[in-house]
Amino acid sequence: MPVASPVRMHLRCWGARGTCPSPGVRTVRYGGNTPCMEVRTSDGHVIVLDAGTGIRALGMVLDADAARPPVHIFLSHRHGDHVQGLAHFAPLIRADYRVHMACGNAEAGVLRTFVEMLLSPPLFPLLDGVARGLCAVDWDDALGVPVGESVRVSRVAAQHPGGASIVVVHDAQGLAIAYAPDNELSYASDDADVMAWRDALAERLRGVKVLVHDATYRDAELAAHVGWGHSSAEEATRFALQCGAEQLVLFHHHPDRADDEVDEMVSRCREVVVECGGELRVTAAWEGMALVV
Numbered sequence: 704m705p706v707a708s709p710v711r712m713h714l715r716c717w718g719a720r721g722t723c724p725s726p727g728v729r730t731v732r733y734g735g736n737t738p739c740m741e742v743r744t745s746d747g748h749v750i751v752l753d754a755g756t757g758i759r760a761l762g763m764v765l766d767a768d769a770a771r772p773p774v775h776i777f778l779s780h781r782h783g784d785h786v787q788g789l790a791h792f793a794p795l796i797r798a799d800y801r802v803h804m805a806c807g808n809a810e811a812g813v814l815r816t817f818v819e820m821l822l823s824p825p826l827f828p829l830l831d832g833v834a835r836g837l838c839a840v841d842w843d844d845a846l847g848v849p850v851g852e853s854v855r856v857s858r859v860a861a862q863h864p865g866g867a868s869i870v871v872v873h874d875a876q877g878l879a880i881a882y883a884p885d886n887e888l889s890y891a892s893d894d895a896d897v898m899a900w901r902d903a904l905a906e907r908l909r910g911v912k913v914l915v916h917d918a919t920y921r922d923a924e925l926a927a928h929v930g931w932g933h934s935s936a937e938e939a940t941r942f943a944l945q946c947g948a949e950q951l952v953l954f955h956h957h958p959d960r961a962d963d964e965v966d967e968m969v970s971r972c973r974e975v976v977v978e979c980g981g982e983l984r985v986t987a988a989w990e991g992m993a994l995v996v
């Protein structure tokens with residue numbers, strides 16, 4: 704008799720939009736908040752992937768939790784859409800909250816200075832005690848950052864202007880979640896270095912259960928955006944198949960992409976899977992989406 708796999712982690716989306724917030728009637732189903740994902744580990748730690756405007760609502764939930772679960776924020780990079788919610792994240796304002804934070808391309812001292820800059824005039828009113836509980840940490844390339852008893856968070860370099868990280872969450876069973884919000888896969892490029900980088904990346908992520916990947920563009924839009932640091936939904940699908948991922952979550956939706964267009968994008972990506980003879984599940988991230996990993 705098959706043995707049910709244990710419930711391990713919960714992944715929840717608080718913001719799936721890339722580039723800038725885009726509220727309105729055309730984006731109401733997938734949402735207009737910028738990137739933020741929450742991972743709850745089985746031992747109660749809260750891993751936060753990016754601090755776009757979606758992090759504000761997560762902060763309200765955490766603020767109401769008297770248990771004060773340990774919070775670990777991992778920033779893929781410091782572009783505005785990935786950090787603009789930080790000043791409105793309640794645990795950073797509370798003296799009794801400890802917030803650990805790491806960023807792929809900023810060591811701890813640089814990261815602390817950056818957060819203090821975001822939370823001070825002229826960007827933010829001077830409030831006593833803000834970010835007192837912040838603990839900026841270095842993100843060691845080889846070891847990653849341990850979270851609780853059985854989870855480790857590592858990173859892999861993405862292809863993105865100024866640098867960005869793909870955040871990888873490992874649990875006791877192996878590769879659980881890879882979060883690649885801003886990453887240019889460049890399948891149209893015949894540059895040998897680019898192809899070698901992408902193949903090596905697919906090897907690093909081989910067998911990942913859930914791949915959350917940049918799907919800013921459609922294939923037809925790519926030619927006008929070479930070097931902008933993003934991928935098409937069709938490329939994300941091809942890459943997820945290359946990795947042997949179980950599930951692909953299309954992410955970082957273009958601010959102009961209406962809900963119906965995201966639906967069409969998902970349909971096309973599912974066709975790509977069938978054409979390739981794959982078994983990959985494809986969805987598009989929406990605010991409130993919850994997965995058990």
Ligand SMILES: [Zn+2]
Pocket residue numbers: 721722782784785884885955
């Ligand atoms: Zn972005």
Ligand SMILES: [Zn+2]
Pocket residue numbers: 780782863867885932
């Ligand atoms: Zn970016």
